[in-house]
Amino acid sequence: MSKxxxxxxSKQYDxxxxxxxHDFNLEIKDKEFIVFVGPSGCGxxxxxxxxxxxxxxxxxxxxxxxxxxxxxxxxDRDMAMVFQNYALFPHLTVFDNIAFGLKIRKVKRDxxxxxxxxxxxxxxxxxxxxxxxxxxxxxxxxxxxxxxxxVRDANLFLMDEPLSNLDAKLRVQMREEIINLxxxxxxxxxxxxxxxxxxxxxxxxxxxxxxxxxxxIGTPKEIYNHPENMFVASFIGAPAMNFFKGxxxxxxxxxxxxNRIGALPAAIDKQGEAIIGIRPxxxxxxxxxxxxxxxxxxxxxxxxxxxxxxxxxxxxxxxxLRPDHDVxxxxxxxxxxxxxxxxxxxxxxxxxxxxxxELKQ
Amino acid sequence: MNRFxxxxxxxxxxxxxxIPLVVFWFVPxxxxxxxxxxxxxxxxxxxxxxxxxxYASALTSADFYNALKNTIFFGFWTILPTxxxxxxxxxxxRKGLKGLTGFKAFLFAPWITPMxxxxxxxxxxxxxxxxxxxxxLGWFNLRQPSWLTDSEMAMWAIxxxxxxxxxxxxxxxxxxxxxxxxxxxxxxGNIEGAGWLQRMKTIVIPLVSPTTLFLIIIxxxxxIQAYDQIQVMTQGGPAGSTRTLLYLYYQMAFEQFNMGQAxxxxxxxxxxxxxxxxxxxxxxxRWVHY
Amino acid sequence: MEMVxxxxxxxxxxxxxxxxxxxxxxxxxxxxxxxxxxEEIFAVPLDWLPSNPxxxxxxxxxxxxxxxxxxxxxxxxxxxxxxxxIILSSMxxxxxxxxxxxGKKLLFNxxxxxxxxxxxxxxxxxxxIVAKLGLLDTLAGIIISNIASVFTIFLMRQAFMQVPxxxxxxxxxxxxxDFAVLRKVMMPMCKSSxxxxxxxxxxxxxxxxxxxxxxxxxxxxYLITVGLNRFFTTSGTFADQWPLIMxxxxxxxxxxxxxxxxxxxxxxxxxxxxxxxx
Numbered sequence: 065m066s067k068x069x070x071x072x073x074s075k076q077y078d079x080x081x082x083x084x085x086h087d088f089n090l091e092i093k094d095k096e097f098i099v100f101v102g103p104s105g106c107g108x109x110x111x112x113x114x115x116x117x118x119x120x121x122x123x124x125x126x127x128x129x130x131x132x133x134x135x136x137x138x139x140d141r142d143m144a145m146v147f148q149n150y151a152l153f154p155h156l157t158v159f160d161n162i163a164f165g166l167k168i169r170k171v172k173r174d175x176x177x178x179x180x181x182x183x184x185x186x187x188x189x190x191x192x193x194x195x196x197x198x199x200x201x202x203x204x205x206x207x208x209x210x211x212x213x214x215v216r217d218a219n220l221f222l223m224d225e226p227l228s229n230l231d232a233k234l235r236v237q238m239r240e241e242i243i244n245l246x247x248x249x250x251x252x253x254x255x256x257x258x259x260x261x262x263x264x265x266x267x268x269x270x271x272x273x274x275x276x277x278x279x280x281i282g283t284p285k286e287i288y289n290h291p292e293n294m295f296v297a298s299f300i301g302a303p304a305m306n307f308f309k310g311x312x313x314x315x316x317x318x319x320x321x322x323n324r325i326g327a328l329p330a331a332i333d334k335q336g337e338a339i340i341g342i343r344p345x346x347x348x349x350x351x352x353x354x355x356x357x358x359x360x361x362x363x364x365x366x367x368x369x370x371x372x373x374x375x376x377x378x379x380x381x382x383x384x385l386r387p388d389h390d391v392x393x394x395x396x397x398x399x400x401x402x403x404x405x406x407x408x409x410x411x412x413x414x415x416x417x418x419x420x421x422e423l424k425q
Numbered sequence: 426m427n428r429f430x431x432x433x434x435x436x437x438x439x440x441x442x443x444i445p446l447v448v449f450w451f452v453p454x455x456x457x458x459x460x461x462x463x464x465x466x467x468x469x470x471x472x473x474x475x476x477x478x479x480y481a482s483a484l485t486s487a488d489f490y491n492a493l494k495n496t497i498f499f500g501f502w503t504i505l506p507t508x509x510x511x512x513x514x515x516x517x518x519r520k521g522l523k524g525l526t527g528f529k530a531f532l533f534a535p536w537i538t539p540m541x542x543x544x545x546x547x548x549x550x551x552x553x554x555x556x557x558x559x560x561x562l563g564w565f566n567l568r569q570p571s572w573l574t575d576s577e578m579a580m581w582a583i584x585x586x587x588x589x590x591x592x593x594x595x596x597x598x599x600x601x602x603x604x605x606x607x608x609x610x611x612x613x614g615n616i617e618g619a620g621w622l623q624r625m626k627t628i629v630i631p632l633v634s635p636t637t638l639f640l641i642i643i644x645x646x647x648x649i650q651a652y653d654q655i656q657v658m659t660q661g662g663p664a665g666s667t668r669t670l671l672y673l674y675y676q677m678a679f680e681q682f683n684m685g686q687a688x689x690x691x692x693x694x695x696x697x698x699x700x701x702x703x704x705x706x707x708x709x710x711r712w713v714h715y
Numbered sequence: 716m717e718m719v720x721x722x723x724x725x726x727x728x729x730x731x732x733x734x735x736x737x738x739x740x741x742x743x744x745x746x747x748x749x750x751x752x753x754e755e756i757f758a759v760p761l762d763w764l765p766s767n768p769x770x771x772x773x774x775x776x777x778x779x780x781x782x783x784x785x786x787x788x789x790x791x792x793x794x795x796x797x798x799x800x801i802i803l804s805s806m807x808x809x810x811x812x813x814x815x816x817x818g819k820k821l822l823f824n825x826x827x828x829x830x831x832x833x834x835x836x837x838x839x840x841x842x843x844i845v846a847k848l849g850l851l852d853t854l855a856g857i858i859i860s861n862i863a864s865v866f867t868i869f870l871m872r873q874a875f876m877q878v879p880x881x882x883x884x885x886x887x888x889x890x891x892x893d894f895a896v897l898r899k900v901m902m903p904m905c906k907s908s909x910x911x912x913x914x915x916x917x918x919x920x921x922x923x924x925x926x927x928x929x930x931x932x933x934x935x936x937y938l939i940t941v942g943l944n945r946f947f948t949t950s951g952t953f954a955d956q957w958p959l960i961m962x963x964x965x966x967x968x969x970x971x972x973x974x975x976x977x978x979x980x981x982x983x984x985x986x987x988x989x990x991x992x993x
Contacts, residue, residue, distance in 0.1 A: 116612075116616060117615075117616075118612050118615065118616075137615075137618070138612075138615050138616045138618070139615070139616060139617060139618025140618070143616070144616070145612070145613075145616055147609045147612070147613075149607065149609060151607065151609035151610055151612070151613050153610065153627070153628070153631070153632075154632070154714060155631040155632065155634075155714030156631075164613065164617060164627070165613075165616075165617040167627075168614070168617040168618060168619045168623055168627070169617065169618065212613075434814070434893055435810065435814065435816055437806070438806045438807065438809055438810040438814065438893070439806075439807060439810045439816070439822070441803065441806060442803035442804065442806050442807040442863070442868075443807070445803065445859070445860075445862050445863035446807075446826075446863040446865075448844060448863075449837065449841050449844070449859075449860050449861075449863050450829050450837060450863060450865070451825070451829075452840065452844075453836075453837035453838075453839075453840035453841045453844065454829075454832075454836065454837055454840075456840035456843075457836055457837060457839055457840050460839060460840065467843075514731075514734060517727050517730050517731050517734070518731070519724075519727055521724075522724065522727055522728065522731075526979070526980070526983065528731045528735055529983050530975075530979045530983065531735035531738060531739050532731075532734060532735055532738050533979075533982070533983060534738065534739055534742065534972075534975065535738055535739075535741070535742075537918060537971050537972070537974075537975045537982070538742070538922075538968050538971060538972070539921065539922040539924070539939070539940050539943075539967055539968065539971065540922060540924065541922070541924045541940040541943055541944050541967075542940070542943055542964045542967040542968050543741065543964075543968075545943065545944070545947050545960060545964050546741055546742075546744065546745045546748075546961070546964055547741065548947075549744075549745075549748065549957060549960070549961065550741060550744060554759070555756075555757050555758070555759055557744055557761070560759065560760065560761050589738065589741070592738075593738060594986070597983060597986050598986075642831075646831060646832075646833065649833055650833045650834065650835055652835070652924070652925045653924045653925065653940075656924070656925070656944070657944055657947065671833070671835055674835065675835075675925070678838065678839050679842075679929060684839055687839060688839050688840075691833075691835065691836040691838075691839070692836070694833055694835070694836060695832055695833065695836045698831065698832060698833055699831070699832070702831055
């Protein structure tokens with residue numbers, strides 16, 4: 065069991081003026097699968113390494129199971145870490161790589177053997193135990209790295225982009241395996257990725273980071289459906305959410321020129337200019353009379369979906385349609401927006417204008 | 426491209442550079458072996474074939490075995506400290522320290538200097554009564570040997586100079602090899618709580634092992650060829666205690682002009698080098714991890 | 716980045732400083748001794764610093780032997796040798812990397828084996844060959860017998876192998892012949908490797924002692940290593956002579972130290988990059 069509390073964590077490197085991490089607050093419950101997601105340089109790996117003890121903590125407090133661990137060395141934090149490039153020892157066999165931590169900790173030989181074999185079984189590595197890492201495929205190497213983490217029965221797993229060195233197909237498969245492993249072992253896990261799909265599919269809660277600031281913390285559903293600002297709205301979801309300029313009037317949303325867009329999704333205090341966001345799948349085809357005309361610039365056929373790109377009053381938008389629609393470049397289609405699916409943002413602060421209480425539901 | 430053009434090009438690109446290579450390497454190598462079966466003395470125009478007599482007399486002479494023993498002793502005690510010292514120096518040069526290039530330059534500087542000049546300087550440092558080394562030893566009330574004239578110490582004196590000159594060179598290779606070990610591997614050790622010794626044993630030494638093999642082979646070949654420091658400091662003495670195989674060869678060939686015996690010795694040195702290289706190469710499969 | 720605590724860093728600095736001092740100290744001691752009077756140099760307990768630097772010791776050493784000439788001889792032969800080594804080695808390295816011909820493997824293997832064998836094994840016949848060419852006791856004899864360098868061939872080949880195939884193919888498709896490819900593509904692309912190889916070869920040739928000492932006999936042809944050792948052995952170890960011997964050693968080492976100070980980055984980076992033999 066492992067509970068982690070981060071209070072006002074911050075990180076600053078010697079030579080830099082600005083903090084890399086600002087005021088990071090998060091409480092992690094036992095058995096949670098937390099994903100830190102954000103673009104490169106957002107501080108997600110640094111935060112993970114601070115939790116591991118590989119980076120010093122400049123400010124704030126890090127608590128693990130009620131113990132302040134700021135100055136406790138990595139080995140005493142009872143966690144295991146999986147690295148992006150696997151960090152396997154090229155000169156050791158799979159068995160010895162998995163057994164590495166146990167050997168360092170001077171565990172008895174027969175216990176090591178038993179534990180490694182059990183781990184290998186879980187990860188289907190039993191027939192590879194005598195091989196060296198260079199004789200393994202990328203997926204197998206990653207499993208060995210996972211094996212080194214789980215063999216120790218650590219209370220906390222830290223994973224730093226563990227799948228980004230794998231090809232697309234293998235990544236999906238390993239994603240599945242990690243999720244199952246988590247279900248089986250129930251070990252609290254913190255997982256770092258830049259891939260929003262991984263975040264959405266794996267996390268029990270997501271932490272979105274940008275430039276060292278936490279943007280939003282929430283379940284995948286909350287983050288997707290109720291992004292708190294434009295960054296989160298655009299970062300999570302592919303293709304990204306459409307944004308265009310609009311106006312909030314007391315009873316409806318309009319384009320800047322006054323044409324109606326749709327009804328207000330909720331009661332809103334603010335009126336006037338706003339950024340309106342709508343996800344590609346929340347745009348639907350309409351008939352000629354009621355719909356908004358959109359000239360098709362180009363289309364992308366993905367098999368399962370058809371993406372249609374065009375411009376609406378100067379803003380590029382993308383519409384996600386079922387693949388059986390016949391849409392060709394240059395054609396004019398008529399669209400409307402699914403009611404209640406609008407996201408409204410302040411044009412200056414880029415924060416969501418929808419009420420927080422409403423978000424929490 | 427026609428055949429003639431190709432042949433002409435080959436003649437140019439390979440033929441011309443091959444001339445000095447053949448004249449001063451390949452032919453002498455072969456001639457040396459041939460001479461080792463003769464009793465040529467360089468001065469007289471004629472000579473006789475003596476079969477394996479030169480080899481027989483070399484392999485039965487006490488001088489040869491004494492020189493062989495000295496060569497092995499010298500080789501072992503220069504290679505081992507050079508490698509250990511080189512690795513330790515490289516380990517001190519951690520990333521993130523300031524002035525790394527400066528330290529590297531200082532540590533490497535001895536390699537650049539002529540061995541002849543530095544052997545002279547060290548002869549002065551080794552001077553038994555007023556030399557720097559013995560005066561320093563005197564402060565600590567340690568024994569002050571007469572380094573270069575004591576047959577117990579002379580070889581050590583030569584070893585010290587050789588290690589001093591080569592350690593910085595080994596350090597450069599190790600520094601390069603260490604910089605290629607991914608940080609994550611150290612971090613794994615860190616997370617698992619590996620101490621310094623464990624980290625050396627499980628991470629550093631296995632991962633720099635190709636460099637270690639390279640350095641051992643090159644240093645071994647180097648130590649077999651060591652000549653300058655012996656010539657300047659002891660001329661093989663006292664009492665033959667610093668006479669290595671190569672020095673014995675030099676004395677036979679260019680002091681006694683006993684070319685037959687000298688070339689036989691040269692052939693033995695070549696064989697020794699080859700065997701040594703092969704042993705190290707094949708033996709390395711057990712401890713070198715690429 | 717590993718967390719290195721401040722105290723650990725200080726220990727590293729301290730040890731590095733101590734070792735640096737130890738390594739450089741013989742050089743420093745040489746300089747200090749060269750500036751002392753015979754009384755100071757023989758003082759017990761030690762006189763660390765000369766009370767009155769005896770710059771005249773250098774003039775004194777130069778009076779006893781023409782060290783300037785020796786240094787010139789060494790520098791001159793080393794430069795000429797390196798020049799030819801680079802030209803010849805680049806040609807054969809080009810053939811080894813870019814051309815296909817029968818016996819290429821055999822050629823490379825014989826070069827590789829030669830690289831591993833003690834050069835001294837060839838000295839007796841080589842000496843006879845130099846004598847037969849009538850080049851004993853000439854600088855030309857030293858130069859000619861040293862222009863074939865297995866070591867440079869080896870490293871040039873390694874450098875040439877790093878040149879991307881596309882570059883060569885592009886040059887070929889523009890109509891460049893082999894000479895043009897070697898001169899306009901390979902050599903410029905491997906400039907820094909060639910420079911390092913040349914630099915190290917220069918140092919080795921300048922420091923070379925055994926072989927040149929066999930070839931040259933008369934003083935006007937002495938290389939600095941040969942001349943210095945003769946000076947050392949003939950002047951004996953009398954008290955008066957030590958400061959002069961040290962001054963002569965300083966003269967011998969100085970050109971290389973200046974070269975090293977100016978080009979230390981090349982030495983330090985180049986040596987570990989290229990896997991250079993010592």
